[in-house]
Amino acid sequence: MSGESTYVPKSRLAKWFESRLPIIGLVHSSFVAFPNPRNLNYWWTFGGILSFMLAAQIVTGVVLAMHYTPQSGLAFDSIEHIMRDVNYGWLLRYAHANGASMFFFALYIHMFRGIYYGSYKSPREVLWLLGVIIFLLAIATAFMGYVLPWGQMSFWGATVITSLFTAIPLVGDSITTWLWGGYAVDNATLNRFFSLHYLLPFMIAGVVVLHVWALHVHGSNNPAGIEKKTDKDTLSFHPYFTVKDGFALVCFLVLYTWLVFYVPSYLYDSDNYIVANPLQTPVHIVPEWYYLPFYAILRSIPSKLIGTATMFAAVLIIAFLPWLDTSKVKSAAYRPLYRIFFWLFVACCVLLGYMGSQPPEGGYVLAARFLTVYYFLFFLVILPLLGRYEKTKPLPVSIYDAVLGKHGHAKPADVNP
Amino acid sequence: MAASAIEDEPTRRDFVFVATGAMGVVAAGFAAWPLIDQMNPDATTLAAALTEVDIGNIAEGQIVTVKWRGKPIFISHRTATEVEAARAVPLSELRDPASDESRVQKPEWLIVIGICTHLGCVPLKNAGPFEGGYFCPCHGSVYDASGRIRQGPAPYNLYLPPYKFENDTKLTIG
Numbered sequence: 001m002s003g004e005s006t007y008v009p010k011s012r013l014a015k016w017f018e019s020r021l022p023i024i025g026l027v028h029s030s031f032v033a034f035p036n037p038r039n040l041n042y043w044w045t046f047g048g049i050l051s052f053m054l055a056a057q058i059v060t061g062v063v064l065a066m067h068y069t070p071q072s073g074l075a076f077d078s079i080e081h082i083m084r085d086v087n088y089g090w091l092l093r094y095a096h097a098n099g100a101s102m103f104f105f106a107l108y109i110h111m112f113r114g115i116y117y118g119s120y121k122s123p124r125e126v127l128w129l130l131g132v133i134i135f136l137l138a139i140a141t142a143f144m145g146y147v148l149p150w151g152q153m154s155f156w157g158a159t160v161i162t163s164l165f166t167a168i169p170l171v172g173d174s175i176t177t178w179l180w181g182g183y184a185v186d187n188a189t190l191n192r193f194f195s196l197h198y199l200l201p202f203m204i205a206g207v208v209v210l211h212v213w214a215l216h217v218h219g220s221n222n223p224a225g226i227e228k229k230t231d232k233d234t235l236s237f238h239p240y241f242t243v244k245d246g247f248a249l250v251c252f253l254v255l256y257t258w259l260v261f262y263v264p265s266y267l268y269d270s271d272n273y274i275v276a277n278p279l280q281t282p283v284h285i286v287p288e289w290y291y292l293p294f295y296a297i298l299r300s301i302p303s304k305l306i307g308t309a310t311m312f313a314a315v316l317i318i319a320f321l322p323w324l325d326t327s328k329v330k331s332a333a334y335r336p337l338y339r340i341f342f343w344l345f346v347a348c349c350v351l352l353g354y355m356g357s358q359p360p361e362g363g364y365v366l367a368a369r370f371l372t373v374y375y376f377l378f379f380l381v382i383l384p385l386l387g388r389y390e391k392t393k394p395l396p397v398s399i400y401d402a403v404l405g406k407h408g409h410a411k412p413a414d415v416n417p
Numbered sequence: 418m419a420a421s422a423i424e425d426e427p428t429r430r431d432f433v434f435v436a437t438g439a440m441g442v443v444a445a446g447f448a449a450w451p452l453i454d455q456m457n458p459d460a461t462t463l464a465a466a467l468t469e470v471d472i473g474n475i476a477e478g479q480i481v482t483v484k485w486r487g488k489p490i491f492i493s494h495r496t497a498t499e500v501e502a503a504r505a506v507p508l509s510e511l512r513d514p515a516s517d518e519s520r521v522q523k524p525e526w527l528i529v530i531g532i533c534t535h536l537g538c539v540p541l542k543n544a545g546p547f548e549g550g551y552f553c554p555c556h557g558s559v560y561d562a563s564g565r566i567r568q569g570p571a572p573y574n575l576y577l578p579p580y581k582f583e584n585d586t587k588l589t590i591g
Contacts, residue, residue: 160536162537163536177457181457182487184488186462278488279531280539281538281554283554284554285554299556302570304535
């Protein structure tokens with residue numbers, strides 16, 4: 001994925017194989033010899049963490065599918081069967097359910113890192129777009145996975161989200177009936193969600209390959225936000241970054257396993273341990289935490305069509321970042337004003353998440369409205385204007401200079417002055 | 418290719434190329450349709466379309482829920498004051514203007530699909546600021562005793578199912 005390979009096969013068998021399928025050379029040039037900027041910090045380890053989590057979700061998911069029954073009369077009981085009867089079923093299910101949360105946790109950090117350091121800017125726009133596609137696929141996959149246990153929150157979450165499509169003028173109702181395969185969420189809906197929930201992670205894996213391919217054309221962005229020029233700017237992927245990524249992964253897994261073994265139901269809605277009842281809506285419908293900011297945006301607008309459109313816009317606007325952010329300087333380390341607006345944006349997203357978890361009344365709705373306004377202001381007004389009017393700090397001459405000081409002394413300089 | 422070939426464009430070959438491509442697109446469309454249409458409601462879903470209800474023992478002021486096509490149907494035996502209040506509202510005050518008379522066959526019986534027109538939750542019966550009205554707990558839509566949207570994000574009144582009174586105590590929905 002990164003041009004010429006420096007891999008030289010030694011044994012006769014390796015030479016024979018490499019001349020027929022140069023895959024070892026590809027892996028070597030991509031993940032062993034690949035030159036990474038030497039200043040990558042720990043925020044850059046979440047790509048590797050996400051790859052691991054995707055693999056973990058696929059492995060636990062394939063195994064769970066061996067015991068799960070996608071039939072509306074049996075689905076709920078088959079989950080309890082997994083929890084109580086299947087050997088290690090409780091572990092596999094808790095690992096899978098909490099794994100989805102950990103995937104989104106890592107994904108959001110990965111995205112915020114990209115926004116802070118301007119990783120979406122030229123020449124990495126396509127890399128960013130592929131990431132947005134992965135985000136969209138992950139949203140769809142997790143949503144359909146949550147429906148499978150067929151509890152009250154599964155059923156009503158599915159009803160509310162699929163009903164968003166009824167907001168489309170003229171054809172909305174037909175589209176919703178088509179999605180449901182009936183006149184309400186029912187067995188047909190459950191069946192197709194299971195089919196697609198199994199399919200989409202493999203599509204994500206495919207887009208991840210493209211994402212890594214696009215990444216390796218120009219290599220990673222870095223905290224200084226300037227491109228690598230000489231060998232002095234880089235270190236080889238192995239052992240420097242395999243070890244760094246590995247250490248970060250272990251720390252991440254501590255959090256993940258703590259969730260799985262100590263508070264496995266902490267993020268799970270207790271209403272979902274009640275079997276789906278199409279005639280009774282739970283008093284308070286809340287989606288999983290990773291959808292809450294978008295849910296808050298949906299609820300903050302008192303019009304169904306505009307609310308739905310605004311929510312979809314809040315997701316899709318992320319794809320336009322490379323063109324909305326007009327600043328030539330990538331890293332927020334050299335953009336004093338942008339850094340303030342960025343952290344306000346992070347706070348805005350977190351607060352929107354809180355508003356989404358609260359009942360849709362009075363002060364919560366009002367606060368969500370203000371936050372929604374800032375969310376869109378950040379993308380549509382602040383970013384385009386900052387590029388014009390912000391006075392940025394001078395960039396270091398090279399990545400090497402940024403790390404080791406201007407005169408080549410081995411003195412660590414602050415990249416974040 | 419020789420210069421003369423370019424001057425002669427469009428050639429027979431161009432025509433065949435475009436025609437073949439067009440036929441390919443049409444064929445792909447026909448091949449895709451079964452893959453798309455299989456997701457629409459199947460024959461068993463379409464068949465389960467009639468529900469009969471005995472309304473003789475629904476007391477005045479009571480609202481009961483029955484299931485039709487997998488959806489909840491609210492059958493409301495309205496009191497005289499509820500009907501009066503619903504009919505006193507000027508249409509100009511309504512988001513989705515409809516007179517109470519146009520929404521019922523008999524004034525004391527309101528029969529609506531119990532699904533909020535916002536995002537499909539089932540509203541609570543006899544709840545919210547209107548007597549004999551409905552309140553959706555999901556996003557706070559308020560409906561009056563005629564099932565008309567009065568506050569909150571829902572755009573339309575509660576929908577009316579097709580129904581018929583067979584006699585004083587028997588109702589057929591569908």
